[in-house]
Amino acid sequence: MQLTVDTSWWTRYRSRTQNPDFGDTFPPAIPGLLKGQFPAIPRSDADLAPANHIQAIANTAGFHFGFIEQGGSSLYPTLAQGATNLEVLRVLLSIGQVETSHFQTWHDKAGNAPALTDPTNGLVFPDLNAPPFGGEDFQTNLIMPEPTIFLSRSLPAVSIIRPTQIAGSGGAVATVKAWTADGLFIGQSPEFFTVLQQLAEQADAARRGF
């Protein structure tokens, strides 16, 4: 009900020259979603009108789901690199692949979000297919990850999940930080955050043994 959604995943997966594992950063597709707290579900019947308000709520949900699922798409392959036990690896690969299928679906859904301004709070969803947006960085029917740099800048571009560097921006601690900034955990207890942070640190500390 109070989300601050980072939509830089949209431009990250369209970049053919940059990768967060190389320190690159990406502009958000919907800058307004970073400038406040917005509902992604109607909080009461009052949220059902006017039309562009309830549509903005649906648009926010579309981009929020994409944000969560791209996080999962990076988290599992990142953790898999630290797994020693084959059953743990099986769990990570089996769930992680499904997160990526979720991501692709929500990426497609978010692309259907109509351009509008929410008259109740001024939140703008721009037309991502028109200047100054549009082109390969924003075009809404482009939902396959663009090939980009991977492992070394000297190698040819390849279509990959990004980031996946161990304990990098796709790691467990980074994911908890991003999802907390998103507002996903608003209202949780201090104990919740303590346990979550501890689990994430332990997960990022795991290294593959032989």
Ligand SMILES: [Fe+2]
């Ligand atoms: Fe998922």
